[in-house]
Amino acid sequence: xxxxxxxxxxxxxxxxxxxxxxxxxxxFTSLYQPLDASANVKVKGIRLRQGSSFPDYYxxxxxxxxxxxxxxxIDADLTKLFHWNTKQVFLMLVAxxxxxxxxxxxxVLWDTIVQSPEDAQFKLxxxxxxxxxxxxxxxFDTQSANLTFYWDITPHIGLLQRQRQGKxxxxxxxxxxxxx
Amino acid sequence: xxxxxxxxxxxxxxxxxVMAETVTQVGIISSAILAFAVGxxxxxxxILLLVFGGGVVLTLLAVLPPWPMYNRHPVQWLKTTSSSSxxxxxxxxxxxSASSSTETKDD
Numbered sequence: 250x251x252x253x254x255x256x257x258x259x260x261x262x263x264x265x266x267x268x269x270x271x272x273x274x275x276x277f278t279s280l281y282q283p284l285d286a287s288a289n290v291k292v293k294g295i296r297l298r299q300g301s302s303f304p305d306y307y308x309x310x311x312x313x314x315x316x317x318x319x320x321x322x323i324d325a326d327l328t329k330l331f332h333w334n335t336k337q338v339f340l341m342l343v344a345x346x347x348x349x350x351x352x353x354x355x356x357v358l359w360d361t362i363v364q365s366p367e368d369a370q371f372k373l374x375x376x377x378x379x380x381x382x383x384x385x386x387x388x389f390d391t392q393s394a395n396l397t398f399y400w401d402i403t404p405h406i407g408l409l410q411r412q413r414q415g416k417x418x419x420x421x422x423x424x425x426x427x428x429x
Numbered sequence: 430x431x432x433x434x435x436x437x438x439x440x441x442x443x444x445x446x447v448m449a450e451t452v453t454q455v456g457i458i459s460s461a462i463l464a465f466a467v468g469x470x471x472x473x474x475x476i477l478l479l480v481f482g483g484g485v486v487l488t489l490l491a492v493l494p495p496w497p498m499y500n501r502h503p504v505q506w507l508k509t510t511s512s513s514s515x516x517x518x519x520x521x522x523x524x525x526s527a528s529s530s531t532e533t534k535d536d
Contacts, residue, residue: 250446253439256492260453264485267461271481274465275474333472405474 276407279334286327286412288398290342290419293375294320296427297389302381314387317423319358321396323373330402331366338363339401344382345418346394358382358396393422445499449492456491460484 250256296318305311323342330338341360348354358378363369384390395418402410441449460481468477 250449251440253437253493253495256439256449256453257489259450260457260485260489260492263453264457264488267457268481271461271465271477275468275477278469333468333474333477 272406275334276404279332279404279407280410282332282334286325286330286400288323288325288327288340288400288414290324290396290398291322292319292396292419292421293322294318295421295424297424299426302383312387314383315389315426317378317382317389319378319382319421320375321359321373321378323359323371323376325369325371325398327363327369327400328366330400331369334404334407336364336403336405338369339403341399341401342378343397343399344394344421345397346391348384348390350390354384356380356382389423391423393420395420439493439495441495441499442502442504444502445495449499453488453492456488457485460488 250259298316298318299313300316301311301313321342325340327338327340339360339362342358344356344358346354357380359376360379397418398414400412402412404410461484464477464480464484467480468474
């Protein structure tokens with residue numbers, strides 16, 4: 250505190266220490282915010298088709314696998330997830346199913362990033378799945394799958410929180426192959 | 430270089446240093462509390478950062494320059510003495526330093 254540079258040093262270091270404590274308090278409070286969002290999906294159309302992930306015109310024996318094509322209505326209201334320490338919300342629609350060999354299989358079918366509470370309420374009609382819905386063994390060993398929403402809440406400061414849709418997941422029954 | 434150092438020197442006296450320390454602590458801690466309250470009330474992280482940053486800038490303005498309130502108690506140095514009494518004065522200074530060292534040990 251004797252001369253100006255020493256005062257600058259002590260003020261800035263003390264301010265940084267207090268800022269660290271302040272950020273800790275902020276991240277602690279945001280852990281206990283009431284977080285309830287609603288996101289629902291309705292399957293309007295479903296088709297099971299066989300094909301390759303991209304067309305291979307020169308190789309008729311190219312590996313083909315079964316793909317599920319969906320048309321979905323998505324209603325979501327994530328405004329309650331936006332409190333003062335929310336930077337963005339990552340919403341994803343996950344298909345979960347069991348096969349005789351594997352107890353849990355999870356596939357992300359669709360996702361979106363919501364960055365402001367104004368964009369957090371949306372109704373999407375007849376959206377197709379954004380990512381391929383196929384099993385890694387190329388054939389589905391199962392007849393049904395559950396569609397569930399997950400969301401990651403990215404804070405300005407603190408821990409990333411992942412939440413699962415609280416309600417009963419949407420059940421999807423796979424139809425027979427419609428195209429070979 | 431010497432001109433820059435003299436410009437940045439801005440020394441203050443001992444009482445002023447204690448005062449500057451308290452001003453720093455009170456200013457920054459109160460601005461942190463105010464920033465948290467305002468940010469939580471308005472539900473805005475940005476406002477929290479702005480209030481805290483403003484508080485730090487105000488504290489810097491209050492503490493950094495050698496304001497006259499920090500120089501109200503300048504150190505009164507002893508007057509220079511003649512060569513005959515130098516030895517006695519150094520002896521008394523040694524006593525003082527010895528006593529002060531014991532005090533610090535007690536702390």
